Amino acid sequence: MYAFDFERPKTIAEAVKALGREDAQALGGGQTLIPTLKQRLASPSVLVSLNGIKEMIGVRKEGDTLIIGGATPHAVVAKEAGAYPALAALAGAIGDPAVRNRGTIGGSVANDDPAADYPAAVLASGATVVTNARQIAADDFFQGLFTTALEAGEIITEIRFPIPGKANYQKFQQPASRFALTGVFVAKTAGGVRVAVTGASEDGVFRWTDAEQALSSNFAAGAIAGLKVSDDGMIGDLHGTPAYRAHLVKVLTGRAVSAA
């Protein structure tokens, strides 16, 4: 780790100001960033911790929308997002208790790890990512591996999830990291079914539109039986070939539909 300054603002406005300093970086739960610093792979001059900002922490429901503060730890979502059980279950299966009590939804979504769980929920739910500056639709937010629509210094203050009629997340763990080797989030909303896949593609989280169409007319596992997922552009690594991941996408989608 290289030396850095540390700030712990109390409001979003203070945080934005602190992030204006040269080479400043936001710190959520540090579950991704701190290991990166320890390996000397990043050298911010100042870390701006977001977890002292009360307005960014917590879960609340407004009508049919569940709103989660950007600095809310996974464990809090697991406990308090009962209005959206599939989301609560997803949060409760991230990492281990230490990770869940430190890591935050904003950090996970901003980081956009191709194997992270939350991005699948955000995309499948058609959620809105709210930052200090604007609102970004999920479909516009994720832009490939570790790449999002966020500008430098922009922070996720909250994420607004329209609560779907039915939803389920199926995660197949990578044996070592226990991130998603492949994960599929299925949400049945008034506007149709959305299916988001994480862990599988070299382009990061994506929507499986063929399945969405099939499921929108018939929300049953059998509806996707005739579909095939191409292994083109799927991740191939020590833990699974592209063909294996493509296969898992279909298996997990079927399971998610049955369990929703």
Add this chain to the structure above:
Amino acid sequence: MPKDHGIGASSKRREDIRFLTGQGVYTDDLNLHGQAYAVIVRSTVAHGKIKSINTSNAAGMPGVLAVFTGEDFKDVGGNPAGWLINSRDGTPMREPKRPVLAHGKVRHVGDAYAAVVAETHAQAKDAAEQLAADTEIKDLPAIVDMAAAVADASNRVHDEIPDNLCFDWGWIEDNRAKVDEAIRNAPHVTTLELINNRLVPNAMEPRASIGEYFPGTGDYKLTTTSQNPHLTRLLVAAFVMGIPENKLTVVAPDVGGGFGSKIYHYGEEALVLAAAKKLKRPVRWTAERTESFLSDAHGRDHVTKIELACEKDGTFIAFRTETLANVGAYLSNFSTATPTFLHGTLMAGPYKVPNVYVNVKTVFTNTAPVDAYRGAGRPEATFSLERVVDKMCRELNLDPFEVRRKNFITTDMFPYTTPVGLPYDTGNYHATLDKAMEIANVSGFEKRRAASAAKGKLRGMGLSTWIEACGIAPSHLVGVLGSRVGLYDAATVRVNATGNISVMVGAHSHGQGHETVFAQIVADKLGIPESSVEIVHGDTSKIPFGMGSYGSRSLAVCGVAMTKAIDKIVAKGKKIAAHMLEAAEEDISFEDGKFAVAGTDKAKTFGEIAFSAYVPHNYPLETLEPGLEETAFYDPNNFTYPAGAYICEVDVDPDTGKVDILSFVCADDFGNIMNPMIVDGQVHGGVGQGIGQALLENTTYDENGQLLTGSFMDYAMPRAEDVPFYQVDYSCQTPCTHNPLGVKGCGEAGAIGSPPAVVNAVIDALHRGGHTQVKHIDMPVSPSRVWSAIQG
């Protein structure tokens, strides 16, 4: 009623109080006045020629006290291999020098070629980064694949070793022709090619070392994460640094697991001593987790072809094994013994097979050194044997339980010497198999399988009947086999004047529970409370010369030495009692802590005798020395041979390839049991590691010699959710015939016996599910591998 103290009781592990409350003192917990910090500079390429190292920038950086390179150590000795193995043609193995810091060439990613010592760890790290930037290394092609390494004489890990071969060993060479002939003429031969996957030990505590030098006396002290401080002292003193043994103290305080990887002497230990001497300050080094992955000795890594010849009814005729064993870039201390005498000698298993031959070619590659890891050689032997037996049963449509029964050595045959030279003293393999089958409820399997099938799962059952040789000792045997050290152990029992006891042992506990079990034995033998006994280990300035802990030897070797020392204490106590009670020595009996005159009520307690030995007012001083302290060395005349039967049941999800272990039954024969709870724990841990090897763990280098599994993000360790509630039984006991405690080792059993049980269960599940094209899946049997195998 189970006993509540002494031998056979499940006494709670006294050391756990400090471990579980954060009161343990590990090497990195020690902070010494004036200490400086060393950071090692490691190669990022697998194979390269060091063209230049410019140390001046690093040396001038803030806080930097010293910079070391291979040049500084080129005139000191190398870290030697502990066993000399001869090739089939009689020539001795090739032994390249293993320097403290690489000199001239780097030979694996993580190879240490320089070190920086600074006032703070951060300063040392900064300077190490600078030094790496100021080093020019010319890349050479990496040698990773063993077959290619042997085939290509132009590319060499060590310039002086043309074919990258350390040795080509045959065991037993005289068997070779007969075995070949038997296989040629056999009615059936099953052939299996397999890989025994390379493992990273991943002890919870990374390696750490602190060097101290005392200019006033010229003494050195090394505090280090070691499983055997005396061996480390011997290696550092006599072979590497040339420090007189009496000028070096080695202390291994609390050590957080080793699994073999901390048996060996590593260059960092010499480095911190040299740095401490140069700076006249304590110098410390602690590995980061990445360094552990890159530079701890790895385990296993065999590529094997095994053939089993048999009659059509499954009666074994011959086993023939050809193995390529990876030693990595340098010879670690036990690395040459592991694939040979800890592997080849076990290739008869528990079976009365008349013909066995093993050929092992040991190969240098540009990878981290490979050495003994929990089980060491014996898991490799067991995996090859139990997998090929399983495959044969499928080919001939024979019942795997019956085939084992038919071929087991029977109880009337002991002592029994196998065709690969091991004299098994005792055992009862039928008994452990029956017991395992009973606990596993084998006859109820079909019903359970149907229940799994109803849930869309393929259920399978796998068997492994294993044997091993441990209690690693007999010096006369290991000497014949090439060991350059003796493998006895030693203990000193010191009865203090007030009657409590300090026992100094050569064994080293790094999690096993010696402090509890050894105290139970002493308490039992002397009829005193366990709480009156303290076990001292890990400090060469306090303990007698012992060989540490590995090879499941602590109890079977050191524990017996301790028992012998206790016998001497009792014998002396009888003399003192005879004097005090005015009786003949032969008439004194010792029982339940009392020395008594037979047939009378005259008696003295153990405490009274101890007091008299130290306050000898009424004492036979003319014929007996005062004091009550005895030392014994013990060198057994054979290994011990624990054995057992493991039955594993799995569900395979055919859609994802995921394997779930539903039950795991162990019926083991460990001879007499000193503490059942600790034996349970040892078996649980060993089986957990075996399940890790079978399903999860893999060490992968790419073709450039980069370690792809260099962190827990990609190296899959077993977790609680991956293992079932084990059913462990050790009621089938055939006590070891040649040690007075009747004990056999139990520390490695689980890791030895379990991997084939798991893989056999997976293959069984796939066959029962109709996927009969699957003959074998290499470990780790990961979801993607299982799925690919199902696809055909």
